[in-house]
Amino acid sequence: MPDDAATVPLPTLPAGYRARRLVLADAAAVTAVVAAQDVADTGEVMVEEADVVGDWQRPSFDLATSAVGVETVPDDAASNSGTGSGAGSGAGSATAQQPGVLVAVAEVHRDRAEVAVHPDHRDRGLGTALDHWVLALARARGERSVGSPVLEGSAGDRLLADLGWAVRWHSWVLALPEGVDVPERPLPAGYTARAAAPEEHRACWTLNEDAFLEWSDRPRDGYEDWAALTVERPGFEPWQLRVVVDEAGEVVALALVQMMTTEQGGRERTEAYVARLATRADQRGRGLAQALLVDVFAEGRRRGASLCTLSTDSRTGALGLYEKVGMRVTSSWVNRAAALD
Template identity: 55%
Template sequence: MPAPLHLPPRYAERPLTLADAGAVARLMAADELATTGEVHIEEADIVAEWQRPSFDVGAATVGVLGPSGDLVAYAECSGGARADAAVRPDHWGQGIGTALAGWVSARAAELGEPVIGMPVPQDSPGDRLLDSLGWFVRWESWVLALPEETAIPARELPAAYAVRAATTQDHEQVWTVIEDAFLEWSERERETYADWVATNVERPGAEPWNIRVVTDPEGAVVAAAVLVMTENGREGFVSRLATRRDQRNRGLAQALLADAFDAARAHGAARATLSTDSRTGALDLYRRVGMEVESTWVHRATRP
């Protein structure tokens, strides 16, 4: 286990459990609001990640308790090159973020990770802190939104191709298409099918229609999107969008994106969003279909 955190007097640390997901979401929401003016995180996001079979919540997390005993900060690092951390704004400036960054680095070293990083809003307090600690920028990412009442331009599918909601029988093909595409540019191990199901199919609030597919004339899944609806139903976020390599440059991704956003609006969403990063080269594609950048993030990393 990493060494104990160096915390201010009257603060304490402990491993977290799945029952802490709501408290973690609330402190992350306070952090997001203070740094970006918006809140995107939901408890379902935390639960979906922590309920993965590969995720050992107790070993992969640390929580910081304030003087009154409430959770005021946390970090997680479960393997792979990505970690997360947040400090409630009313507890900034006391060295807690520095302590958590050290814990993440030590935890990654224990796991044998050559590099570990986390996303932070560009030029935010978290970004500046990690910069001061020597964490470098690996890539940029952007959250994009489709203006209300704007529609993605329609793209006609090739003959005998179809776009529809996925069935349970499609799920393994969806996982394969998405993982194959994302592993072309991301540096991580292949996500297991069981973890994918836990994060996407079994995510709290997920509905069968949230997973969208394009099928070829033989009925095989050749493109897929995963749509996440916010708890209040007012926003549809495309968390994954992928096309099989041999099926690209046929307009499948644009047709699928339009279908996903139309499905979100049909179920009450006023906003349609997604994120992408500089490794994918997809930013211009999303801009061309009318999406606008809302915020810019950087992935800050260190070598343990």
């Protein structure tokens, strides 16, 4: 039985770095590290602070024990201690220390890990040290394996491959090119697409979890965890959760779109990202998902989005569906995992 409260010591790091626990106030700095890694690997920013805060505010995630940051040791702090970061690299809070610059982060939630190292600090052993910490924490919590999504062929992918992490599945980010629309597919008679009402949020959660657990081997997320990533995520607006309801008013399909504005090539770009798309099992084959895609992309463009994106993975079998409606793969990812038996 997994023990989500188990803890392990902070990682031992190379000289010049120290590890510390993260706090909510670190969200912006963590976002900056992940964004720098994104740009180095993909050429674009794929994260915003709301993603980090949403993950951290899940009731099932204990930030104090499930995440770690790596920061540089200021020169004067190292000279005063006379030890660099070697013996002190496992120090807990940096509250009583002169703060350094956050350059790497790692977190573990159940059997999933996220690790990011700023590209200016790669090839210094930080990724390997954080990998060892991830494995130790997941093992202490009773997980059978732990996995992480990495861009295929990236520095992170190569590191995990060298460390023996095997590919569990593939995933892809797809975009609808500017000027291209998803082919219209009218809803069948009796169905309506609209924004979800607050009283429908729990029905959306149930439908979402039922659909995803058909192919995802994980525990069922509680409503509060789901809400933290969706309707309680920073920046959420009611129009972003779209549903299809039948004649009886029951939610039979849903889509969640998240808006993100980043600077790309010296200019701002707003992206509408479909984070959730699901249809109730007994309602499939009627074009509801395609109709919702048309709806959410139109709503996103109405609010300034020039790019419409989503992601899918090989467990769903949906890649061909998205390609048929005009979407194109922009990046390919792998989920690599290490067995902990």
